[in-house]
Amino acid sequence: MRNTIRFSWLLLLPLLFTLSSCNDDLLTEQPSNFLAPTNFYRNANDAQIALAGLYAGQMRVQGYVGGDAGVALLWGLHGTDEIIIPPWAPAGRLSLFLWNFNPTLDVIETVYQRHYEEINRINTVLNRVGMMGEDQISDEVRADVLAQAKALRASFYFNLVRLYNRVPLVLEERENLENLEFTQAEPGEIYAQVVKDLTEAIAVLEPASNVSRISKGAAQALLGKVYLQMGGWPLKQTEKYADAASQFGAVIASNQYALLEDFQQVFDYENELNDEMVWVVQHDGPGVNIDGTQNSNLGTFMGPAGRLEEGAGWGTAWLATKLENTFEREDLRRRVSVAYAPAPRVMEGDSTEGPNQWKPWKWQKPNPNNWGNDTPFDYPYIRYANVLLGFAEADARANGTVTQEAVNAINLVRARARGDADPNKVLVPYTTAMPLEEFIDAVLEERYLELAFEGHRKGDLIRTERAVEVMSSLEKQTAVWPGAPEPAEYKQLWPIPQSVLDLNPALKQNPGW
Known part of the structure; x- marks a missing residue:
């Protein structure tokens, strides 16, 4: 018998509580730093505390976190050509590397569950702060809190649609166990909501750099990533490449960010909120975080x-x-x-x-x-080098040719990696004379090198329809080789957790599973 049956397993929508499987009628609040909504939202300070809780939730799902639930670690890195998982690694992570996971795998359930827990908290903040009157909070502060919450919700649904494809799209606060038979939304509908949330956030957020909160540039950078994904598999809405280039270009034109001269200093735990960081999942440690599921690994x-x-x-x-x-x-x-x-x-x-x-x-x-398991390292969800490389790819794809602007963007990244070496011999600058497909391949390779281990490789391989080919050709490389991965096109989408399907017959499994 499992210790708990969480609401997200019942209906994919947790309500800030857990159910004890030993007594299904007993509802107990989760002992965490997250706040229940009743009688709490009284003033602007309460709204800011609630927003801080949402950022704490971001720690639990977005990067490399305790409890094996971070999307960058489990989805973005495992099952790619960046790392090899040895035979003695935890079974869930080994299965992800080998591409032999199934709907009952615990990490797939945990990632799914935690995302909906955080989404419901966001929906609560959006509802409760949105209802606060002028006597409780100023219009400016209310709009800022709501904008940051919407950007966070967009980031979580962007994760869910890329991982599971068809998932419930829940935008309202849930306070009880009534009317829980949710159905799945089509991917296009989910992406439309992600775009809507980010667009509304961008209209409100202020430009800022060297901060841990979501700024206008952070939301624009994520929207660029969303459009870039929409242009690739499985939607293949190639007209979105121009939109991606526009969003990335706006971040570049803002002059809020810059590449650091020293690549190693980008990741120095004493200099983490630096000029290169666009969207940061900030961790404190060691021994500072309240909940072990928020710790950085x-x-x-x-x-x-x-x-x-x-x-x-x-x-x-x-x-x-x-x-x-x-x-x-x-x-x-x-x-x-x-x-x-x-x-x-x-x-x-x-x-x-x-x-x-x-x-x-x-x-x-x-x-x-x-x-x-408790390090002080922040996770750089989006940094400026990612923006430059995203712009280079999107701009070239949108224009159907290698533009000078695209070349300039990628050459900035390569120049930093070259250092003082001779540019005629080391990381030679690219030119507009390159054929388009050759340039796209070059950008993707640059992303492979520049963004290694940052959780973007899986998304790049899948959206460009290269994941199966790349992982099928991965050869034995070390004495810790656990066996060859077994990729397949249908496995590019994680299965809906079997426990969720068992408890909500309105949901359907992804094809192939």
């Missing part, structure tokens, strides 16, 4: 082999040597992204232990520092 998942107390990481993710081989040898990003030797000797030089010891790195822990 970046510093230990992405770490060299060895002992945790010597600055090492977990032994459940190895570097895909394909990624290391794709870097040019003088690409400055290579030594930041690849740990070639075990801790604490990780900085000794290249390839000191051979590929069997290569680990993903990037978020480099001070040595010694055993943070375990």
